[in-house]
Amino acid sequence: MNRAYSITAAELAGRGVNDIPPELLSSANLVYSSPATLAFNSPGAQGFGVKRAGLAVPGSVMLLVAPACCGRNTAALGCEASLAERFFYLMQDDTDIVTGRHLTRIPEAVKEVCDSCEVKPSAVMICITCVDALLGTDMERVCRKASDFAGVPVVPCYMYALTREGRLPPMASVRRSVYSLLEPKKKNPAAVNILGFFSPLRDDCELYTLLKSAGVRAIREISRCRTFEEYQMMAEANFNLVLNQEARYAAADLEKRLGIPSIELVRLHGTDRISNQYKLLGQAVGATFDDSEPRRQAEAAIETFRAKHGRRTFAVGEWLNADPFELSLALVRCGFAVSEIFGTVGGANFVYVKRLAELSPGTRIHSNLSPTMMYYRGRDAACDAVIGRDAMYYHPDRPGVPWNDERQPFGHAGVRALFEALSSALDGKVAAR
Amino acid sequence: MKSLLKHLSPFAPDQSGAVSALFEFGGLIVICDAGGCTGNICGFDEPRWFTRPGAVFSAGLRDMDAILGRDDRLVAKLQAAMQDSDLAFSAIVGTPVPAIIATDFLALKRMAEKRTGRPAITVATTGTHHYDRGASAAWVELFRTFATERVPVESGAVGVLGASPLDFSCVNAGTHLVHALEKDGRRNAWCYGMGAGLDRVREAAAAECNIVVSPAGLAAAKHLKKTFGTPYEVRCPWLPARTLDALPRIAGRNILVVHQQFAANAVRERILSLHPEARATVASWFMMEPDFMREGDFQIPGEEAFIEAVTGGGYDAIVCDERLRTALPRPFRDIIVDFPHFAVSGRLIEED
Numbered sequence: 001m002n003r004a005y006s007i008t009a010a011e012l013a014g015r016g017v018n019d020i021p022p023e024l025l026s027s028a029n030l031v032y033s034s035p036a037t038l039a040f041n042s043p044g045a046q047g048f049g050v051k052r053a054g055l056a057v058p059g060s061v062m063l064l065v066a067p068a069c070c071g072r073n074t075a076a077l078g079c080e081a082s083l084a085e086r087f088f089y090l091m092q093d094d095t096d097i098v099t100g101r102h103l104t105r106i107p108e109a110v111k112e113v114c115d116s117c118e119v120k121p122s123a124v125m126i127c128i129t130c131v132d133a134l135l136g137t138d139m140e141r142v143c144r145k146a147s148d149f150a151g152v153p154v155v156p157c158y159m160y161a162l163t164r165e166g167r168l169p170p171m172a173s174v175r176r177s178v179y180s181l182l183e184p185k186k187k188n189p190a191a192v193n194i195l196g197f198f199s200p201l202r203d204d205c206e207l208y209t210l211l212k213s214a215g216v217r218a219i220r221e222i223s224r225c226r227t228f229e230e231y232q233m234m235a236e237a238n239f240n241l242v243l244n245q246e247a248r249y250a251a252a253d254l255e256k257r258l259g260i261p262s263i264e265l266v267r268l269h270g271t272d273r274i275s276n277q278y279k280l281l282g283q284a285v286g287a288t289f290d291d292s293e294p295r296r297q298a299e300a301a302i303e304t305f306r307a308k309h310g311r312r313t314f315a316v317g318e319w320l321n322a323d324p325f326e327l328s329l330a331l332v333r334c335g336f337a338v339s340e341i342f343g344t345v346g347g348a349n350f351v352y353v354k355r356l357a358e359l360s361p362g363t364r365i366h367s368n369l370s371p372t373m374m375y376y377r378g379r380d381a382a383c384d385a386v387i388g389r390d391a392m393y394y395h396p397d398r399p400g401v402p403w404n405d406e407r408q409p410f411g412h413a414g415v416r417a418l419f420e421a422l423s424s425a426l427d428g429k430v431a432a433r
Numbered sequence: 434m435k436s437l438l439k440h441l442s443p444f445a446p447d448q449s450g451a452v453s454a455l456f457e458f459g460g461l462i463v464i465c466d467a468g469g470c471t472g473n474i475c476g477f478d479e480p481r482w483f484t485r486p487g488a489v490f491s492a493g494l495r496d497m498d499a500i501l502g503r504d505d506r507l508v509a510k511l512q513a514a515m516q517d518s519d520l521a522f523s524a525i526v527g528t529p530v531p532a533i534i535a536t537d538f539l540a541l542k543r544m545a546e547k548r549t550g551r552p553a554i555t556v557a558t559t560g561t562h563h564y565d566r567g568a569s570a571a572w573v574e575l576f577r578t579f580a581t582e583r584v585p586v587e588s589g590a591v592g593v594l595g596a597s598p599l600d601f602s603c604v605n606a607g608t609h610l611v612h613a614l615e616k617d618g619r620r621n622a623w624c625y626g627m628g629a630g631l632d633r634v635r636e637a638a639a640a641e642c643n644i645v646v647s648p649a650g651l652a653a654a655k656h657l658k659k660t661f662g663t664p665y666e667v668r669c670p671w672l673p674a675r676t677l678d679a680l681p682r683i684a685g686r687n688i689l690v691v692h693q694q695f696a697a698n699a700v701r702e703r704i705l706s707l708h709p710e711a712r713a714t715v716a717s718w719f720m721m722e723p724d725f726m727r728e729g730d731f732q733i734p735g736e737e738a739f740i741e742a743v744t745g746g747g748y749d750a751i752v753c754d755e756r757l758r759t760a761l762p763r764p765f766r767d768i769i770v771d772f773p774h775f776a777v778s779g780r781l782i783e784e785d
Binding site: 002026027028029030031032033034035038067068069070071072073074084087088089090091092093094096097098102105108109112113116129130131133134135159160161162163164165166369371374 | 434436437438439442443444445446447448449463466467468469470471472473475476477478482483486487488489490491492493494495496499500510511513514517518528529530532533534559560561562563759
């Protein structure tokens, strides 16, 4: 094992989804947390891990109940002063992690936290970790007790890294947690929630315009709610639009508790696919969406890029706001080439691998988490531009875009922005790494 | 509440200390976790990772691995990763998960050695202690495993023990420590774990003397003294220039120095040489070795205790990592002299 493992799209598609090579499965190997993958390999890591995501409820604070090691990197999240003031820690010692005696201290700790805040928090989110997963803690019960004692809503957030590939991974669970405080409200047929992200869609996303054209007057996202009262208004939605499959469980919970149904959309990069998805959405909600103008703009951006930079070859990573396989397929369908993908293959995206195998059989697929990535050397790779922060790490000498901004790209506007960003990168205007 | 942090965030844990000690020795390090602990270490506590990523892996434990105690799977993964590599040894570092399920680290060590055919080190850290405890255990295990041969003592040879970026907030601390010793006339000095690799560990008996620069290195120094008779000195030959430059400007007589004990002691010596009339007290969140404490020195058990000690201590100046400022009431924030401590703030010093 002294070179990075990879497999071509054709070889992988030939094996089928039930025969993915063990080298691509994180559960079959030690996991290499390369600098390229740190942000998403840990549920508490950079970006929106469980810790930061739990604070999506406006006015809330978080009490992390864990050994010191679980809260250590929160110091980095806390660089942003407004976030630092919202994190509190109840440290577990050796006896706690074996006996669970820390649970009796939680109500008092919650009260002490609330008393120490200048403004009483709207809620206390309790973040628990692998320790309580193994202890089998009934944190719902502990939270109810803490809520009664402190007089504030208390909600559990499960940062159970041990269950990352389980039925309810931490990032799906925390989405349910952040919407769990919504109370039943009279329905407003002109209100819609967008679920899936902890930061808003780009302001120029056509989804807003299309929904408004269909008579929707209130489009709410949790990240745009400035107060707890605004957040509570999400309960009046007529339906939820789920833009990230990790929000499915939260949407199902909202349907069960508040009777809000949901429609799921996928982030796509083929303009024809995007249009088709809007058409289907229109059929579902009884409206006709005219996306011709944003589609024209997206296709113009692709054409401008192609005219200026030619048929480039890309390497695509997975630390970005896209599914790397879907994005790669879209690039190939636009006439570009994709030499490498750094991604995690599974049932959900294997369909893209199969299509890629037909159109670009030689595209090589790496697993970011494979121990063999320690030996990856990108110097000889055929790509001349890269997309994704991880791909940029592997190819520091190639122009690229990280494409992992907190503002979420979606739809035609996302495609247009991507090609504009790529064009700037190839012009040498972007140096953000 | 003693275990509640309302102003500060947690300090570097024992598992980070263990990895920091072992980082530069060319082994394969497995953190026995589900992924989060490794993320904390590689993404935060090991600043060398971003410029010199090495063979540090997560065991990738999942719930059933922990519930069923599937150590054999871990060792099989370790074996696969070691195969065909030139990695000198493997090291398995504990986290809360193995602590809860009572993993037998000695058995893991034996299984790993048998399956890989190479030495294995295990450090039974739990994630609940501070970095120095883990570093100390790792240093001892490293020397126990590799420093087994009694080689001839080299005249003037000096080994530096206990240095890490967590202690010195600088990825080049080893070079600075060695240069400082060279200026003192020690022409043949090396710094374990920050510059000096496994060959130097194997020939540890060649050192005429060891210099211990943090409490984390003391147990290893005692082990080497017991094994080879190598004497040791406790001192800190290098400290950040900006902190030292600020010391002459300190006004007042009652000064508190907060850092790892040996670095704080060195700052105290400097303060007393500049201000002979001053009273300087050393405190630390971390290990305090009684043999190197003076009257009034104390260990800080928690955030509340720190606030009480500062507000009730009548100090004119506090030499500590400026991250601690956030825990203090406003009037005390202005008397801080910055003495960066990566294990506290995750902040590296700015080097000239």
